[in-house]
Amino acid sequence: MSIKLSVIIPVYNAEPYIKRCMESLLNQTIQDYELIFVNDGSTDNSKEIIEEYQKHNRQIILINQDNKGVSIARNEGLAAAVGEYVGFVDADDDVEPEMYQILYAAAVSGDCDVVISNYESELDGHYIITSYPFPSEVVLTEGEIQKQILPFFLKSDQLNTACNKIYRKLLIQEHEIVFPANVALGEDGMFNIFFFSHAKKLKYIDYTGYHYRETKESATRNVSKKDYFQRAIEVYKSELPLCYSNLISEVNIQQFKAIKLIHSVLAYIHIYLEPSANMPFKDKTHYVKRMILHHDVREALPIYSKEMNEELGKYQKALLYLIDQKSLLGIYLITAYSRYRNRKVRGITI
Known part of the structure; x- marks a missing residue:
């Protein structure tokens, strides 16, 4: 069976949120995908919850490691992923059921190395959608990526997150692109800059399927x-x-x-x-x-x-x-x- 998509979820003490996250991922309408949970030394019941779901869902893969941080957890997930494309989800967030089917279809239709979508942030009951000033639903070529996308990383953090995108796995492998291990903040942005600098085709879709939840433990708080x-x-x-x-x-x-x-x-x-x-x-x-x-x-x-x-x-x-x-x-x-x-x-x- 060919795996279309690998979704990598680093997990550290996410017990209050992990079930909601897992349910949203297990309800995806895309076929032939895998969910790689990397337990980053959790001291709560996150590992046991994932193991219980794993008994009944063959697409769940669980990797356990000592607490080494989100970057190394994601890199472990990348090393294990076999999907044509990879995506990332944080364990306290959730996604719409059709999200990955929509992103994958957009990638395949344009033979794209990466697809970008919007995301919704929730803070204290208020919701904000982050979108981008790029042409929507069209394929941007290498020259357009260099003129429009790469400069955007220099003047804004809005595109930094890895969670509202899917990436061609082969490109990551060919150029050995990883998340920097010794960076306390901004690791997503560095990963993206290196990936986008090698991308030949990109598509931005004006669609919001990712729900980011800012909790008391979130980095921005x-x-x-x-x-x-x-x-x-x-x-x-x-x-x-x-x-x-x-x-x-x-x-x-x-x-x-x-x-x-x-x-x-x-x-x-x-x-x-x-x-x-x-x-x-x-x-x-x-x-x-x-x-x-x-x-x-x-x-x-x-x-x-x-x-x-x-x-x-x-x-x-x-x-x-x-x-x-x-x-x-x-x-x-x-x-x-x-x-x-x-x-x-x-x-x-x-």
Whole structure:
């Protein structure tokens, strides 16, 4: 039997969510697929739950390893996968029943190396769909990937996730593409940049089948354990893969990097000043102060303001002004007002 698709699911202490995830994957309408669960040293009942499902579902494969992190877990799954294409799902998320049939059909019809779709994020009962400004339902060739897709990675994190895509397994094998093992944040983006730099055909479909659920344990809420800003600085200063050297001028690269860095800083300011952030108030304000005074942020800020001025609203311009003025109190007050206003608009009681 030929396996069309391998879906790789790294699992670490996902007991509250794993059944919902597994049910959504077992209900897929695509035929001839395998589900590779990589238990990354879970200390709860995740392993036992998967084993119970495995007894009644022959497409489930379970790999157990000591706790080594999500990248190594995914790489173990890649090594075991035999599907024509591979996809990735996080154990606390779920997918629509037709998702992989739709993505696989799109890949086969265009002989594509990769297919991109939208995804839906859920946070505290609110839903946001992330889509992309790429031509939809058409095959992009290598030149178009280089002009449209690869530069997008430089100025935005929105395309980084591996979970709303399927990838041709043969291309991964030929170029030995893996998730970086020693990166605390941003491993998906690095994997994608290397894969897309070798892709010859791509299709983006304006379809939403993946549901990302942000939990208290999710990376974007784990502010006390992961230094997001330091990782953003590392990306800002990092050497790019050789594929970029002939695609984009050095000036444009710096513009894109500045846009991405300040986008990240704006997002992190809101994350760290959110009342629910699991840090003492003093530590949160110290972290924000560290960001707005950082040399690279001071360097990138005027570039961002110039390039993005026409796209910014009054609130964003005011926040940028306060960052430029190094006004920690002003930043705290304006973000607090923004949260208050948004909750009033949504009808949430404070």
